[in-house]
Amino acid sequence: MTTITKAALAGLATTFCVETASAEQIDVGLLLPFSGVYAALGNDIEAGFRLGLDTFGAETDATFEVIAEDTEVKPPVALAKARKLMLQDNVDVMVGIVSSGVLGAVRDMVDGAGVPLIVANAGNDEATGVDCSPYITRISFSNGQVNRPMGTWLAGQGVEKVYTLAPDYAAGRQMIGGFVETFEAAGGEIVGQEFTPFQQTQDFGPYLAQAKASGADAVYVFYAGGEAISFVKQYDSFGLKGELPLYGSGFLTSPLYVAAEGPAAEGVIAAGHYVPTIDNEANAAFVQAFEAENDRLPSEFAVHGYDAARALIEATATGAADRESLAQALREVSFGGPRGQLSIDPATNNIVQPIHVYETVAGEDGLTQKVLATLPAEADPANGCEMN
Template sequence: MNVKRKWLMILGFVFVLTVLAACGNSAIQSGSNSDSSQTDSSAEQQGDSESNKTVKIGSILPFSGVYASLGKDLSDGMKLYFDSIDWQVGDTKIELIEEDTEADPQVALRRVRKLMDQDNIDILTGAVSTAVAYAIRDEVDSNKLPYLASHAGGNDLTRAQRSDYIWRSSFSSWQIGHSMGEWAYENVGGKMYIAAADYAFGREVSAAFIEAYTAAGGEVVGEVYPPLGNNDYASYLTTIGGVEADGVYGFFAGSDAVRFVQQYEQYGLKGKLPLVGSGWLVAEDLRESIGNAAEGAFASTFWDYSLDTEENVAFVKAYEEAYDRRPTIESLEGYDAARILAEALTTLEGDVSNPDAIVDAISKVSFVSPRGPIEFDKDTHHIIQNMYITETILAGEKTDNTVLETIETVQDPGE
C-alpha cells in the first residue's frame, strides 16, 4: 500500500469518526430536549391538576325506607346551594358522593367505611336518624374524619359523645323542647299534659320542654308516651280529656303527627285544650295530609316557610324554581350544610390535607341563613340559632304557619 493511499484511508476514518461524533452529540442533545419537554409538560399537567383540585364530600342519608322523603329534601337542599356556586370554590371543585343509609345504623356504618376506603372522601355530612349518627361516631372519631351532622338531633352527639371531628349544623333535642317551655307557661297556662312518641328523641324533647316549663312556674299534670308508629290514639286522648289542664304538649313527627293531630280534633280536644309542640307536629310537608285539624296548634322550630326575611324569600324562590315544590325544614338543613362546607373550603383555599384545619375552619363559619343568623359554639360544636314560635292558621281552604315570636340565639348548654 502506497503512502498516498494510506493517508486517504486515515483521512476517511477521521471523517467518519467526526460525523459519528456529531450525530451522537445531536442525538444526545435531542434526547436532552425531549426529556426537558416531558418535564415541562408534566409540570404543566401538575399545574393544571393543582388549579382543578377536587374535594370529595361524602353524604349519608336515607333514600329508602321510612325517612326517604327527609333524605331527598336534605340532598336537594345541598345540591341547590352547590349549583348556585357551580360546584366550585376558588380553583377547587366539589364532588358529592351520596350513600343510602336506609335509616339503619349498621348499613350506615358500612356505607361510611366504603366512603372512606374506596371513595377517599375528605369530609362527611348527613344522617337523619340519631341512631345512625351514634353508630358512626367512633369510626369518624378514630379516623379523624371531619363530620358535619346536618339533621340528627340527639343531645349526646355534642355532649357525652362529643368528638373533635364532629360538628352539628341542625338542632338538638334540647333546643327544640326547651325553647317552647317558658312561652307555653306565659301564653297557654300553668298546667300542661305531655304526650310524645316513645323513642329517644321524643323523650329528650319532652324532657327539655318540662325542664323549661317547670322552671318558669308551670306544672306537668300527666305524661303519656305512645309507641312510635302508633295508629290509634283513642285511649290516650280519652285519658287526656279527663284531666284538668290548660294545654297539651305533643311531640310527634311524620305519619304519627298526622294521625295524632287528626284524632286530637276528632276526640274533641282541639277546642278544649290548646295543642303545643315542635315544628314537626305541623310540618310543611304534613299539613296538607293533616287538613284543618292543624289549625290553632303552636310549635317551636328553627325555620319556617313563612319567615319574612330577604334570605328566606330568596331561598324559597330558588328552591321552588328548581324543584317545583315548597322547601321543608330538611331542605333548609341541606342548603345550610352545603354553604357551611363551602365557606370552610374557601377559608382553606381547598386544602383538605389536615383534618384539624378543616374542623377549625368549620368552627369559624357564621352567616345569615334563611333561618336567621347562625354560628357555632366552639365548646359544644353545636349550632347557635334563633328559635321561632309559630301558630297554624287557616289561609283560605288550607292551613299555613305564621311566626308569633322569635327567641334569639338559643345555645345548647352541653353537659
Template sequence: MTLRRHQLRTRILAAAAVLALTAAAGCSGSAASGDQQPTGGPLKLGLILPQSGPYKSIGDDIGRGWQFYLDTHGGKLGGHAVEVVTADEAEGKQTAINSAKKLLDKDRVVAIAGTGTADSVESIKTLVTERKVPFVGTGGRPSTLTDLSYIWHTSWLSRETGQAIAQHLRTAVDGTVYVIGPDYVGGHDQIGGFVDAYTGAGGKLANDDGKPAWTPWPATTNFLPYLNKVQTSGAKAVYCFYAGTAAVDFVKQYEQAGLKGKVPLYAAGFLTEGAVLAAQGPAADGVRTVLNYAANVDNAANRSFAPAFQAKYSAAPNIYNVTGYDAALVFDLAIAAAGDTPTSQSINTAIGKLGAIDSPRGSWRFGTAHSPIQPWYLREVQNDGRARANVVVQNLTTLGS
C-alpha cells in the same frame, strides 16, 4: 454473583419497592390515617339521609336543600368540583353506621353530611371521630355527645326545641299540660328539654304520674289510646314531639279524638314541618309549634332564597331544606379556606374557624357545642295567602352557646 442469586435479589428488591409504595399510599389517604385526601378528580363528599322508613320525607327535604345549594353554585364547593355519594340512613342505628363505613372505606369521602335523627348521630359518632373525618349533621342532635372534635350541626340541639317554648306555655296556658313523645333518644331529648324547662319554671304536667307519656317508636301508628287519656286528664294544653309519618297519624287522630278546638295542641315544629303538613290537611289548622325557621322569616338571605326555592320546587322551603342548604354552605366556606388540596383535617380545621353564616334562617354561628347560636320562633298553621303554612307569629328566644 450467580444468575440465580441475582434473580432472587432482584425479586426481593422489587417486593420491597411494592411494599414501600403501598405504605406510602396508605399514609397519604387510607381511612385509618385520620386525614383522608382526594385521589384526583372531584372532591368526594358523603351524604347520609333517610331514603326509606318513617323519616323518608325528611331525608328528601334535606337532600333537596343540599342539591339546591349545589345547583345555584355551579356544582362546586369552595371552588372545587364535588362528587356527592349518598347512603341510606333508614331508621338509624345499624343502617346508619353501615352507610358511614361504606362512605369512608369504599368511597373514601373526605367529609360526611346529613342524617335526620339523633339515633343516627349516636350510631356514627365514634366512627367519624376515630377516622378524624368531619361530619356536619342536618337533623336531630343527641345530648350524649362528649367528643365534638369532628362533629358539627347546622340544625339544633335536640333539647333546645322544647326549651325555647317552655316559658311561653308556662305563661300562656292557664293550667296543666299533657306531654307525649316517641320512646327513643331523640324523643327523650326533645321532650326532656321541654319538661325540664317547663317544670323548672313552675309548670305542672297533666299526666297521671307526672311524667311524659312515651309511645313505642317506630311501631306506634294508633295514638287514640293515649289521646283518650288526655280527655280525662284535665289538661289545658298538649305538648308533643313527632315527625314523619307519625306526625301525620298523631295530628289526624288528635282531631278524631275530639281534642281539636278544645285542648290547644303545641309541639316541636317537626310535627307540621315539610311534606307532612299537606298530608295532615285541615286537621293541622291552628296547631302552634316552635322551630328555628319558617318560610316567612324576614331577612335578606331568605328574601332571596325562599322565592327561588318556591319557583324551582313549587313548594315553600322548610327547616329541613335549610339545614341541608346550610350544610353545603358550611362546606363551601370551609373547603375554600382549606387550601389548594383540601383534606379531611384541613376542612375540619376550617369549619372551626368560620364566623357568621349568612343563612335563610338569619345569621348564625357555631357555638362551643358546635351547633348554631340562633333564634327560635312560635309558629301557627294557617293559610298564608297561597296555601296552608307554618307562619311565624312571635319571636321566642335565642339559644346556643
C-alpha cells in the same frame, strides 16, 4: 344509591380569571336515607344540599364531587356505607345522617378516622354533649334546643298546666325533657305525661282521652312523620283543639306533612328552627329557588341540607381543603341564612340558632305558617362535652 355528580361550581368564575391557583376538588359523601321510613327526609335534605352548592358555589374556588349513599335508616347499613365513603372513596367530608341511631353507630368511626361530618338532621343531645367530637359539627338542631325556649314562652302565655305526649324513644324523651325543664322553671305544672310505643301506635284515642281527663290547660307533644299526621288528625277529630289547645315541637306540623294533615293542623302552635314563612331576604331567596326546582315548599329538612352546603362552602373559602383543616374551619362558620343568624358553638360544635314559634293557619293556597315570636338563640349547655 351511588349517584356521582360533578358539580363544577367554580364554573363561570374561573373562566374569567384563569390564573387562579388550581382549584381544590372536595369529595363529599352524602349519607342519607333514600328508602325506609325517612326517605322523604333524605330526599329533602339532598335537594336542599344540591341547591346550596349551586347557589353559593361561586364563593369558593373549590369544586365539589358528591357521592350519595343510602343508609336505609339501618345503623349497620349506614356504618358500612360510611366506611366505604371514608376508606374507599376517600371523601374529604361527610354530610347527612337523619336518625340518631345511625349517628350513634358512625360516631366512633368518624371520630377515630378524623373525617369531618356535618350532621344535617339527627338531633340527639349526646352527639354534641357527652359524645361530642371535634370532627362532628351539627348544622341542624339538638332535641333539647328546639323545645327549651318553648317552655318559657308557653308559661309566659299564661298556660299553667300541661299534659305531654311523645313517642317512647330517646328523641321523644329529650324533646319533652327540654320543654318540661324550662316550663317548670317558669312556674308551670306538668299534670300528666305519657310516652307511646314508637312506630307501633295506630290509635292515639286512648291517650287523648287521658289528656282530656287530666285537667290540663294545654297539651304539648312531639311527633314526627306518619305519627305526626295520625296524631294531629285524631286530636282534631275528638274536638279537643277548642278546649285543650295543642302545642308541640315544630316537626309536628312541618311543611313536609302539613298538607297531609289538612285543616286538622289549623291553629296548632309549634316551636321550630325553621318555617318557610320566616321573614328575611335569605329565606325569600331560598324558598323561591327551592320551589322553582322542586315544586314544593322547603321544609326544615331541606334547610338543613342547604345550610350544610353553605357551611361547607364557607369552610373551603377559608382555604381549608383536607380533612383536618375542614374540620377546624367548619367549627368556625357563621352566616345569616334562611333561619336567621347561625353560628357554631365552639364548646360543643352544635349550631346556635333562633327558635321560631309559629301557628299553622289557613292561607290563600292551603295551610301556611304564621310566625308568632322569634326566640333568641341560646347555646346548648355543654352536657358533659369535652373537646379534645
